Amino acid sequence: MQLWLIPAFPLAGFLINGLLGRRASKGFINAVAIGSVLLSFAWVLKTIMGLGDVSSRYVEHYFTWIQSGALQVNFDFAVDRLTVVMLLVVTGVGALIHIYSVGYMGHEGGYYRFFAYLNLFMFFMLTLVLAANYLVLFVGWEGVGLCSYLLIGFYFLRQSATNAGNKAFIVNRIGDFGFSLAIFLVFLNFGTLDFGGVFANVPGKPETLLNTIGLLLLVGACGKSAQIPLYVWLPDAMEGPTPVSALIHAATMVTAGVYMVARSNVIYIHAPVAQEAVALIGLATAFFSATIGLLQNDIKKIFAYSTVSQLGYMFVGAGVGAFSAGIYHLVTHAFFKALLFLGSGSVIHALSGEQDVRRMGGLAKKIPWTFWTMLCAAVAIAGVPPFSGFYSKDMILAAAYQRAPWIYWVGAITAGLTAFYVFRAIFLAFFGAYRGHEHPHESPPVMILPLAALAFLSLAGGFLFDVPQFLERLFPPIEESHDVTLVAVSVAIGLAGIGLAALFYVVKPSLPDSLAASFSGVYKLIYNKYFVDEIYDAAVVKPVVNGSRSLLWKGVDVGLIDAGVNGLGWSARGIGGILRLLQSGSIRSYATWVVFGSVVLMVAMAMAGGVR
């Protein structure tokens, strides 16, 4: 099948643009960048045709990566139905966003660099999805993190962009720490890292072990998919160019955590505590970030918190055992959230860089294409039937009700909040009177075309692609529920959210301010995002940096040693000044440090080594 060609095309695109792009024309760069992704998309389609209905896992072996004693890891790619879904989303949505970027990035410096990074990202993302074992997956996992870092910091002249890139990298390292521990644990207890080999042996392993592995994997997933407590990097990541936000921080990379949890579903099914944790973290993230989204004013930040919240939904799906529903939501979310970001990119483009919704308004007539396509995304994410978001969200909520009704209720309220803040953004941006100073202009066709395609998918994606049915055999069955009341209630809450947003921001625009005044405490708390960044800064960042500076460097290196030694040197003078022979103070102190260390060592060894 030559699966390796799927990631190889974007890699070739990266190399060509990275090496030659500096002197190449824009047409050449576009052709290479978009062409490579389209080729890869075509190859995905050809692969699917060739594999028929992909009823079983198809593995391709390339070479033995590591062979050392008991350790054997192969460089393998594999395709099953889950991979097929992910491949189509990544290459399909990826291709659309590449096309859009041609228009959006047209006036930016570092054009070739941008597309080279974007292609490199595609390479790593496809490697991640195609991986047949945890180690190859980890390669893609780290790689997409790196590309995300490079692309967030793309506008590097802005200090905030650089900081945001750093933050994303560091927070993800914490997640990777958990993930790598999980990989070690899997290897030690299963003797292999291959998905097939691991999952076949899961039944019968002790539950504590599986819970530990599941929780550690969850730490990794929390980092990559921006869940509590590691979500803080994603809103800041909006410093990157908008197509990057759409591709990496909405549609593909951030869903890698969900993919990984779904991929490891066998482990989670046998690890009830870990699975419960997935559901709870997802639910908490969904709810809290939705509340933060209510009061954001930067249009991209609104959608960033929305992404965090929707990712939480996917985790809830996986956590209550409805893995296929989680993946279903991943797919529909890729459509409508990519569209929301690209649409807001189009708005920002139209307003020459304005991102604050308070300085927009009345744009519906000025940029109608952008307005109508974004409206499609908004109804989809708000869960209005029969659009795509309705199907997937409803399925997750129904499965949650089977597990525990209160999860359903929190989820349904979150859905209402989602509908509210999305339509708040829509109403503020497109309705009322224009409050800005720029002269809005509609985006070029090369940007509109992907918007239209995504709008179609957002509206019709739900019943066009019945993902759960496609994935039926891969995951344990979900208990079907046909409780119409539940559906009706959640839809009603969603519609209520839309109605409330209309009331607040179209009918009576003075209402939000008076409400904010009367609930000023809560308002301030939410407006400042619960002060989480400040708390992290005070509790983690400052102590580490200051601690290393004052304690380890100044303290141990300079203070402790010198102080101890000066004390000793002072008494040595009394004894006979042996240590004074070495004139340099620091050498004397270093030598004393060595003596001190060796005395401790010798005493310890005499106690431990001698007495066998």
Place this chain on the structure above:
Amino acid sequence: MYASLVPTSAEMIRFLPELILTVVATLFMVLDPLLGRQSRHVYGHFSILALLGAMAAAVYVYRDPGAAFSGMLMVDGFATFFRVVVIGVGILTVLPSYRYLDREDAETGEYHALLLFSIVGQCVMVTANELIMIFIGLEISSIASYVLAGYLRDDRRANEAALKYFLLGSFATAFFLYGVALIYGMTGSTNLATVRRAILGGSLGSAPIFIGVAAALMFVGLGFKVSGAPFQIWAPDVYQGAPTPVAAFLSAGPKAAAFAIFLRIFLTAFQPIGPGWEPLVWVSALASMTLGNFAALTQSNIKRLLAYSSIAHAGYVLVALAARSNVGTAAAMFYMAAYAFMNIGAFAVVSHLSGKGERYLKVEDFAGLGAKQPGTAALLSIFLLSLIGVPLTGGFFGKFYIFKAALDSHLVWLTVLGLLNSAVAAYYYLRILVMMYMREPGEAASRIQPLTPGLRAALVLPALGTLVLGIFPGWVLDFAGRSSVFVR
């Protein structure tokens, strides 16, 4: 009875790499006063030839492994692996030195002679099979490197570095020698296998307690050489003051050789008292990682930063030692090879950027390197990513094997803390990446010279090595795995 002292020709051949290097280095010393300054590049060319020859010889003599000189040397897979590593480090040090010595207007003959002598010492260390030979190798290597550290005679910092290195180094070697003396006194032998048998057999005379003391004394000496906590204290000052190519050499060559004998002594002779020394290595590994990484967070001088980073990396290798297993030995071997590549490469970029008199050594001086010299910046990125431990680089697999070995030996907490440490470490390497790609070019990047062929080779070869170890680690790891059984 003395006839057995006459070495056979097979034994002489097993000593061939050292012979080649010694002869060439001695020739350098004789030629140096005779040849004028016009032929300053000749020494470099011949150094590389000699090192290549020695490397070929090292590989060649492995066809017929065995002992030499009454069992004082042992050519086995382990020795061959480290011989190739230290000789390779030598080649990678000579390449950037051409430019460096030209720029600083320093003499070349002595420099290369000293470098070769130091490598001879390291080859003897890694091949040695008994404590006296190890000590002789250690001294040959150390004395040459003391002089190298202060090679720029007119530079105050270099002088200070050399003096500190010399005083503390001899101090630490004395500890080692005292340990050797204790061992000889108790077991009547300096041969590692015999010492081990004596410890196992309980024929220690009346004082088993002193075996522990002897092990501790050797630990002090070796801990100094590998810059492991709490004996890391010299490293930042010395790396900062020494000429940059020499700092690169010190961080890779002597360190690899010291780790080789560390493994050999502690896993062969002191293997029976393993449970006794394991906690110490545990503490030392953790302290090295933590101290190195957290102190590096606040450094602004790039050479100091790399020095602290090298302390942290010594900590990772000590984790492998604490595992006390064949897997751990193999992991340590692999890591030293990968570390040699990435660290020498990083130092070569520093040497290239710093300019005459090493003026530009701040982290800020990397600003805009990505725009001014994209090739150099890309190669440095590979080294830094490998130092962070990102997949597809040698550094990733090195860490992976080490922590796997540690978990195999049930060192769970050390693994957890080590992984946390490597998460912290990402931050200070990232600062350099940020500077290179996300800042406007500063003075240093604007004044950067074009790459010379020697420097280009000094950057591309380690980068290739780093990537090959990251993408196809199997072959090297396999060899390390098979060789690790010799250390038992």
Place this chain on the structure above:
Amino acid sequence: MPTSYAETYFPVLLQAVIAMAVAAGMLGASYLLGKRVRNRVKDMPYECGIEPTGSARERFSVKFYLVGMLFILFDIEAIFLYPWAVVYRELKMFAFLEMLVFIVLILSGFFYIWKKGALDWGETGERRFRKP
């Protein structure tokens, strides 16, 4: 018959203790019993003889140390000849060749320091080779 480590070395310890006790005892006794007379003549370095002039801590030329070190190096190398002389009959040709190698190495070292000017006492010497 001493059996344990401590017993074997007990006499050594005893001797060390006695030595310290004797030294401390003599110093202490003279401190306690001795008469103290302090005057100018008593405080001079030599109670009789030539009066010292200048500081005792004179700075020597660094060349002095260099030559001193080189002397010790070659001195120690000469000592290697003694064990060699004991066994060279048994080792025959090998011993001869080995010593030849050794002498060549020493001579090349000697040649090096000589040419580098380490043996020149004056201001000439290795600086000659530094700048063209």
